[in-house]
Amino acid sequence: MNRNISRTMTRATGLALILLGIAGLVWQPVQHASPAENTPHYTADGKLILPANYRDWNYLSSGLGMTYAKSGPDDHPMFTNVYAAPEAYHAFLKTGQWPDGTMLVMEMYSSGTEGSINKGGYYQLASMGGVEAHVKDSSRPGDLWKFYGFEEDGKPAEARGNNNPCTQCHTKNGGVEDTFVQFYPTLRPVARAKGTLRPGTDVEKPAAAAAK
Ligand code: HEC
Numbered sequence: 001m002n003r004n005i006s007r008t009m010t011r012a013t014g015l016a017l018i019l020l021g022i023a024g025l026v027w028q029p030v031q032h033a034s035p036a037e038n039t040p041h042y043t044a045d046g047k048l049i050l051p052a053n054y055r056d057w058n059y060l061s062s063g064l065g066m067t068y069a070k071s072g073p074d075d076h077p078m079f080t081n082v083y084a085a086p087e088a089y090h091a092f093l094k095t096g097q098w099p100d101g102t103m104l105v106m107e108m109y110s111s112g113t114e115g116s117i118n119k120g121g122y123y124q125l126a127s128m129g130g131v132e133a134h135v136k137d138s139s140r141p142g143d144l145w146k147f148y149g150f151e152e153d154g155k156p157a158e159a160r161g162n163n164n165p166c167t168q169c170h171t172k173n174g175g176v177e178d179t180f181v182q183f184y185p186t187l188r189p190v191a192r193a194k195g196t197l198r199p200g201t202d203v204e205k206p207a208a209a210a211a212k
Pocket of ligand 1: 061062063064066068080081082104105106132133134147148149165166167169170178179180181183184
């Protein structure tokens with residue numbers, strides 16, 4: 001083989017190997033939810049770390065323009081998407097109750113209508129930035145269920161104070177403990193069947209009762 005060609009090839013091979021090495025360092029396999037992220041983790045000063053993978057969790061529901069006082073028509077209803085950490089979700093399917101360490105996350109999206117081919121109804125637009133976590137953790141002092149509001153930057157968040165207005169509505173009206181299971185279609189029938197749904201909170205008639 002011509003010496004020059006052989007030298008060029010050796011260089012090319014060397015370069016290819018270096019590039020592969022760099023690619024290996026940079027390339028990360030798709031990160032799957034590590035169970036460690038599905039239970040609450042706190043900073044040394046007690047702030048909750050936003051689980052980066054919550055979008056991989058179990059989807060519970062999207063409320064659309066839900067309000068809690070009589071109000072006029074809303075041209076821009078907001079979507080609230082709720083997710084549950086998988087271990088908590090599967091425990092709930094078995095028992096109708098939330099285990100200690102349960103994490104629920106709710107994100108808010110503004111809505112749009114009549115864009116692209118859409119002529120009616122609503123789709124989700126920009127994220128409203130804020131994300132809220134609702135956490136059941138008996139290892140923390142104060143209320144068993146706590147709310148943590150995350151800003152757009154996703155920095156760890158402090159717990160909202162005990163018995164705040166969020167907690168008051170959730171404790172009084174939640175279908176299962178402080179959570180609004182009555183609005184989550186895959187969990188409502190489970191809680192109903194296990195007898196854990198707070199009486200008077202069911203939002204639909206069970207099929208059996210409706211048939212009577
Ligand atoms: C007047 C009653 C009421 C108040 C006050 C209220 N919520 Fe809720 N919240 C609801 C309802 C109803 C749902 C179910 C929403 C859905 O289906 O999208 C909900 C769902 C949630 C969820 C999803 C997990 C769960 O617990 O079911 C989070 C997180 C949440 N709210 C956070 C908050 C925070 C934070 C505040 C205070 C800033 C707050 N809420 C105030 C009624 C209330």
